[in-house]
Amino acid sequence: MNYIKILSVIVGFGTIGSLSSLFAKVQGWLFASSLEIFINQELAVTNISQFIIKLFCVWVSCFLGGIATTKIGGKARENLIVGKLIMLVMGWLWLSVVNPIWFWVLMVLGVLPCVFLGYKVTYAEMSKT
Template sequence: MNYRKILSVIVGFGTIGILSSLFARIQGWLFASSLEIFINQQLAATNISQFVIKLFCVWVSCFLGGIATTRIGGKARENLIVGGLIMLVVGWLWLSAGNPVWFWLLLVLGILPCVFLGYKVNYDMSKT
């Protein structure tokens, strides 16, 4: 068992979790209503831009998590594990929060491509 690969999964998952939380907190400081869009249906209907910002923040976190996973020593398999774990967390959040469905679908569909983009960028940079 290669401990470096296990560590890469832990670091990648942690990186995505920490950065997603950090970006959400920053968004909450800049736009106080963004903290209530999953609770208040009226805000959810009018603040689509807040959902788009949240979406891109999580995608950027996944991209950076893919880079972190690869830097520690992970390959495509470890990045797939990290992406799968994040998809499970997002699925749980989807069940907890509910609406809007389009946001959750786009989020789930973007996780693996963003993680693998981070893997690919880091892999290509290490080859040169």
């Protein structure tokens, strides 16, 4: 059993979770209504820009999580594991919040490409040196 690969999955997953939470907190400080868009149906309809910002923040977190996973020593397989774990978390959040469907579909569909983009960028950079 290779402990570096296990550690890379833990670090990648933790990076995505931590950064997503941090970005959500910052968004809440900047736009107080962003904390209520999943609860208040009227805000959900009128604040589409807040959903776009949240979507972008999660995708950036996934990209950075792919970088962290690869830097620790993970390869494509470990990044796939991290992406699938994050997709499971997104699925659980989707079931507990529900609205709006377009937001959750885009988020889940963007997780693996963003994680693998982080992997590709880092792997290409590490291959050069």
